[in-house]
Amino acid sequence: MKLFIFIVVITLAKANNIPRVSPGYDCDYCQPEQIHISFGSKTNDIVVTWTTFNDTQESRVQYGVEGMDEEAVGYSTLFTDGGRRKRSMWIHRVLLKDLQFDTKYVYHAGSVYGWSEQFSFKTPPQGEDWVVRAAVYGDMGSKNAHSLSYLQDEAERGHFDLILHVGDFAYDMDTDDALVGDEFMRQIQPLAAGLPYMTCPGNHESKYNFSNYRNRFSMPGDTESMFYSFDLGPVHFVSISTEFYYFLNYGFKMVANQFYWLEEDLRKANQPENRQDLL
Template sequence: MVPLHAACVWLSLAPLLVLGVPPIWTQPEQVHLSNAGAPGSMVVTWTTFNKTESKVEYGLLGGRLFEMSAKGDATLFVDSGEERRKMFIHRVTLTGLKPAANYVYHCGSDEGWSDVFLFTALNDSSSFSPRFALYGDLGNENPQSLARLQKETQLGMYDAILHIGDFAYDMDEDNARIGDEFMRQIQSIAAYVPYMTCPGNHESAYNFSNYRNRFSMPGQTESLWYSWNLGSAHIISLSTEVYFYLEFGQELLFKQYEWLRNDLEEANRPENRAVRPWIITMGHRPMYCSDDDQDDCTKFDSYVRLGRNDTKPPAPGLEDLFYRYGVDVELWAHEHTYERLWPVYGDKVYNGSRERPYVNPKAPVHIITGSAGCRERTDKFNPNPKEWSAFRSTDYGYSRMQVVNATHLYLEQVSDDQYGKVIDSIWVVKEKHGFSAWL
């Protein structure tokens, strides 16, 4: 029989003994989906902290569970913080998916499987009317809009999410543990619908390494810029940060500009614009804004809009490029507010008409939606905005968008402060798309 005092000693040592055993980190976490950029496909991405096989087992809802499987690869990501934490990012592309069919899946390996999730394969038809939630600047501290977005996603209200830069606040902090926690938080959204992203200034640490490694957007640019199609829309995601972080390579600025020009040229080929007439862009820092932030809105004319003259050669801005190729809607964040602009180009308003400004507008429509919720709270507005500012709100919230058909697009703003009330909405109606629509 063990003496009582000896038993107490063993019990006191038990936590140390447990902690002395290294954990086996083979359990999948941080599961999220993204569009692969090709019809009938979906990318599943997740993280483990030990190397394992990368496998997704899936099947049609109501059919035989996990009757299909696909394998992929894992890449080692070593965070640049002082601990040099290691994690393995797994990517598996599912192909041959039936449009609009519901699938059940889990991911992992025989060393550990995720929870079971559900997704609806994207409808490849150009007559499809996709529904989006869109926002930027969502952190894992004060994520005001998160619970509402989680519930609405799981109710099936969205076909895709557009997160327009600034994640976690910040992904690199605490040796990237903040990034891990944020990715766990959004799993309840991103494991069910494609979670499409672009980089913001809060991802800049270590040359955007957390952003470039954690997400899996289409193309070969480490998710910095890319395009994809859904319904009657061609959607372009870009990095505004190439205009600001020249220390990471000025050539990226010109490389992206050249890619954008080529992508817009292709999207404007008559046979392509006839099928996908709407061109929508998303980038983090806006061309126009009226926040009193002593930053982009008040200190200087936007580099993103006008370019930079202090580079060799001078770096072109994007406003003229987007106008020339008839971009219809431009989505932005960065400012921790919501702001809708009248159709604007060259700092001037070009409404379709006085009575119906968004019916056949003569310039692109800009939306700024950066109030999802983060530790930096919301911003204040300049009390005297320019004439292009149509509606402003400092409420926490997010936007919804539906590309209804080739001529009609609907946008609305949800206030989380007002318990999900829609506080702003517009219909953008265009009988003609492309540069000729401005004339």
């Protein structure tokens, strides 16, 4: 009986190590990069997002508190930039659900074809009785981003709970067939891989119907990161896009959708059981 149990355990262990991709599949340019995190539908849910330049056939994050003994599986989507060269990349998203509050986690992202370096983040405290510390800025380019080193230093000292980048990325993410967007996302990785990097679109993101912004970031909800809200501590954060009103050539529908969504979101937030500071 003991021998039988031993054989079963070994068999299962081997099964878990079987590659989860097509036999014989060879993957070049499959190393994960441009890694960043954001809050999910709850602030103890974290979404890990990254880019590869080929299809890895799987998207995985290994993570944990003491070590990376847990694993979550996500998905990837093919994004083709609208520029002349029609450059393509795969954007990967993995949701880490129901994490412990006020806890440091380590993680790396990737697939059997390559893993990122190890990063860490700390989940926020539970409840509302604490002060939220956010770095809020906009208009950060990929050249002469002098503030980035200061932000990284302050983040490493534990002075922020999240980042709010309120529009105008890279100048511009679509420039040079989106190569500028790639470089910008690499530059913010040391910051954005360890702190929820919450975003809002600006006019510099408008090219090709905001496609670089919509595809590269993963905000809560199902509106492609264009408008959303989330609760953190005593604060109800709301992000909306004023750009809808200036780019009506992309259609009026999103103006109406955002208006009705915002009206309902604020109605719920102002109910006595949900009432918090609004930002």
